[in-house]
Amino acid sequence: MNLKVNVTDRIYWxxxxxxxxxxxxxxxxxxxxxxxxxxxxxxxxxxxxxxIEMGTGGDYVGWIEHLLGxxxxxxxxxxxxNHMEPDHSGEIGDIVRRWPNVRIVGNCKTxxxxxxxxxxxxxxxxxxxxxxxxxxHHKLRFVMTPWVHWxxxxxxxxxxxxxxxxxxxxxxxxxxxxAVFDDEIADFEEKYLSEMRRYYSNIVGKYSNMVQKTFxxxxxxxxxxxxxxxxxxxxxxxGKVVDLYDKWSRYxxxxxxxxIYGSMYGNNAATADxxxxxxxxxxxxxxxxxxxxxxxxxxxxxxxxxxxGVVLGSCAYxxxxxxxxEQLTTELLHMGVKDKLLGLFGSYSWNGGGVRNLKxxxxxxxxxxxxxxxxxxxxxxxxxxxxxxAIAAGMAEGLSKHE
Ligand code: FEO
Numbered sequence: 427m428n429l430k431v432n433v434t435d436r437i438y439w440x441x442x443x444x445x446x447x448x449x450x451x452x453x454x455x456x457x458x459x460x461x462x463x464x465x466x467x468x469x470x471x472x473x474x475x476x477x478i479e480m481g482t483g484g485d486y487v488g489w490i491e492h493l494l495g496x497x498x499x500x501x502x503x504x505x506x507x508n509h510m511e512p513d514h515s516g517e518i519g520d521i522v523r524r525w526p527n528v529r530i531v532g533n534c535k536t537x538x539x540x541x542x543x544x545x546x547x548x549x550x551x552x553x554x555x556x557x558x559x560x561x562x563h564h565k566l567r568f569v570m571t572p573w574v575h576w577x578x579x580x581x582x583x584x585x586x587x588x589x590x591x592x593x594x595x596x597x598x599x600x601x602x603x604x605a606v607f608d609d610e611i612a613d614f615e616e617k618y619l620s621e622m623r624r625y626y627s628n629i630v631g632k633y634s635n636m637v638q639k640t641f642x643x644x645x646x647x648x649x650x651x652x653x654x655x656x657x658x659x660x661x662x663x664x665g666k667v668v669d670l671y672d673k674w675s676r677y678x679x680x681x682x683x684x685x686i687y688g689s690m691y692g693n694n695a696a697t698a699d700x701x702x703x704x705x706x707x708x709x710x711x712x713x714x715x716x717x718x719x720x721x722x723x724x725x726x727x728x729x730x731x732x733x734x735g736v737v738l739g740s741c742a743y744x745x746x747x748x749x750x751x752e753q754l755t756t757e758l759l760h761m762g763v764k765d766k767l768l769g770l771f772g773s774y775s776w777n778g779g780g781v782r783n784l785k786x787x788x789x790x791x792x793x794x795x796x797x798x799x800x801x802x803x804x805x806x807x808x809x810x811x812x813x814x815x816a817i818a819a820g821m822a823e824g825l826s827k828h829e
Contacts (some may be wrong), residue, residue, distance in 0.1 A: 442483035443601035459601035470562025473504040480516030510539040535578035573636040588650040597656030598622035609662035627731035637675035677765040682712025683735030688748030704818030718750035737769035740780035769817040770799035796820030
């Protein structure tokens with residue numbers, strides 16, 4: 427592709443839209459694909475910031491050659507590696523083969539992974555937090571941001587034009603369908619918002635405290651443009667994506683409830699619908715119900731991030747939780763999700779296990795229960811279901827009090 431997409435006068439976006447891949451990291455569904463972004467600066471010295479996933483960008487090297495040629499240049503002086511995950515480092519080998527003298531800029535952790543993946547150990551320029559690199563007009567500063575999203579991740583800040591090359595941070599699932607910049611997208615809320623939160627919650631959310639540390643580091647730093655490695659480039663309203671990431675990394679959530687159940691023969695599904703109706707009667711206006719067997723884990727986590735209230739239901743399964751619910755609780759513990767209100771229900775036919783293990787989950791993760799858990803024996807008849815009224819009432823009360 428020989429597109430010339432200017433971020434500013436001498437900074438270009440180069441990227442690829444991946445509509446083939448079914449699962450990001452071979453885990454997370456990509457119904458709307460994903461973009462891999464990289465950036466080229468053509469100054470007195472030239473620099474490529476990150477690459478793209480191998481094989482997704484056609485003649486990616488030829489594209490860089492073309493843009494360099496537009497400025498009468500042939501050489502690539504620097505390859506700045508903000509993140510080593512292969513969706514961004516996949517073309518490093520091709521870059522080094524084409525420009526064998528390119529200096530690879532990264533930190534000590536970058537280079538360990540670089541050697542592990544690509545066997546590259548030469549022409550390395552190690553930088554530390556706050557180090558700078560002069561390209562001519564542009565002066566770059568490096569900001570170490572470990573665990574946003576891997577240990578080696580860093581950001582590069584152009585102090586001249588106040589542009590932040592932010593790595594995975596401020597990224598999203600979803601391809602760039604012609605529109606590369608935020609001001610070219612009229613329907614962000616419809617097209618990207620949920621996918622951005624699903625990306626944040628499942629990929630970066632575990633490291634929310636490190637995202638907050640990054641915000642501290644960037645406090646007071648002017649941001650004219652944010653250039654992430656996935657999704658739109660934010661040149662008109664970077665504050666919008668900063669606000670979203672800030673909110674999500676502080677576990678700020680909407681006043682609503684997501685009800686997620688595992689049900690083998692429909693009993694728990696009926697209980698979930700009963701609780702949902704009682705929540706509506708109690709005044710909760712945002713309610714979402716999911717069958718954990720049907721809806722992919724990543725969408726469940728997305729809604730858990732979105733709403734303050736969570737109600738989990740599990741039938742007993744071999745004296746434990748239903749496997750799909752158990753998988754969800756394991757992931758939530760792994761992510762260390764905070765600041766939720768919790769309701770629990772379930773069902774059993776012989777000696778239980780669903781609700782018993784959900785209670786253990788609640789104690790471990792530390793989310794307060796809004797009411798006593800309800801474990802229904804057999805069919806959820808009206809007399810048994812009425813015990814669930816307290817879950818809906820407790821959730822409504824808890825949500826109304828939460829600041
Ligand atoms: Fe988009 Fe952590 O890679």
